[in-house]
Amino acid sequence: MRAPVFAVLAVALLPGACGRQPEREMPVARTDEIPGAWLTSNGSWEVRVDWETGPRAGTVDNVARLTIAPHGDAKFLPQLVQVTPWMTIHGHGSGNVRPVVDFTGDNPGTFRVSNIYFVMSGPWDLKIAISGDGFTENVVVPVEVPRE
Numbered sequence: 001m002r003a004p005v006f007a008v009l010a011v012a013l014l015p016g017a018c019g020r021q022p023e024r025e026m027p028v029a030r031t032d033e034i035p036g037a038w039l040t041s042n043g044s045w046e047v048r049v050d051w052e053t054g055p056r057a058g059t060v061d062n063v064a065r066l067t068i069a070p071h072g073d074a075k076f077l078p079q080l081v082q083v084t085p086w087m088t089i090h091g092h093g094s095g096n097v098r099p100v101v102d103f104t105g106d107n108p109g110t111f112r113v114s115n116i117y118f119v120m121s122g123p124w125d126l127k128i129a130i131s132g133d134g135f136t137e138n139v140v141v142p143v144e145v146p147r148e
């Protein structure tokens, strides 16, 4: 059985194109179960971002590893993970370049995200949507892209 609160959860997936995103969605809270992880919008998942390569501006050779773990009782299984780089202070994303999310198979909640393009240095966000079983939860993870 699902908790009643999930019956009213309806979160549209955000378009990736520049200029059509709503304002920044703040992370709800940080959680202690995975050190450095962020809690998704309805509290079902903890998400941590570790950089394998980068982050660097002006290249698609940025690779991040997402660790996604249930927070408390698992409410649904993550079947789709979408990642959108967004530079909130300027109101733009990465144009037509979309990150590629692959399940690594290492462990049930580990995903490799490649082809992440930051058009400039500065403060970025990774807007992450985790979907499954008709539900979507979001989390925003800040990323500081250093100057070269």
Ligand SMILES: [Cu+2]
Pocket (backbone or CB within 6 Å): 087, 090, 092, 120
């Ligand atoms: Cu910018």
